Amino acid sequence: MSEDNRKLLLETRIPVRWGDMDAYGHVNNTIYFRYFEQARVEWLESQGSRVSPEEPVGPVIINASCTFYAPVNYPATVIVKMYGGEPGRTSVMTWYELFVEGEDRLYADGAAKTVWMDTRTGKSSPLPDTIRLIFD
Template structure:
């Protein structure tokens, strides 16, 4: 790691039978859903509703995932959400996906979150209350 990362949130997600693909492991698209769930939980716990009803809010401008070991049903995945230092309007998130009860990291991901005005489509400064999570 070249940048300091802060653990912000951990969530538990049961693997559903339908999450698997024809190869008998969790489909690659589902890992992005796992990361999304962790991100939404973290934002909503901080009082930021992920909704177009708000004039400003988070959007994702890129996302990536590296798959190291396949997850299979039945299992419960643990998604650890980390972030680096916030920029003016953006925040990098990183994810570690493991299976509950194991030390192995099954996948690693990242996403860049940008705070955007939904009416103009332009970036806006991150909310001060979000920024305060990174003080100290």
């Protein structure tokens, strides 16, 4: 799917915490994945999907990536834009852009493939209709 076919699903603001910093004085690279995760969970919950081990079917990440363009420093608020597309039988692709509030510069971007899984069997499960309809 080309970038032109991606659909903006969510934009969220997340305050950078002092504890997000590493020894170099900028946000640790692992935290960017947490920011993307927060956006994904907010979006999933807005679509009626509970992210809980008690649910019989739930979304899991099978692949995630991030490209870092510039360091984020405390204090700041990051803006994460989440895009989606390419729904398959059991999965959907998501992409992320990370900005710092008040700036136009792209600080990082990334992607994640989310698969719906039957939590009892560990096997993939069909994508929920509520999610699939977003991309039709």
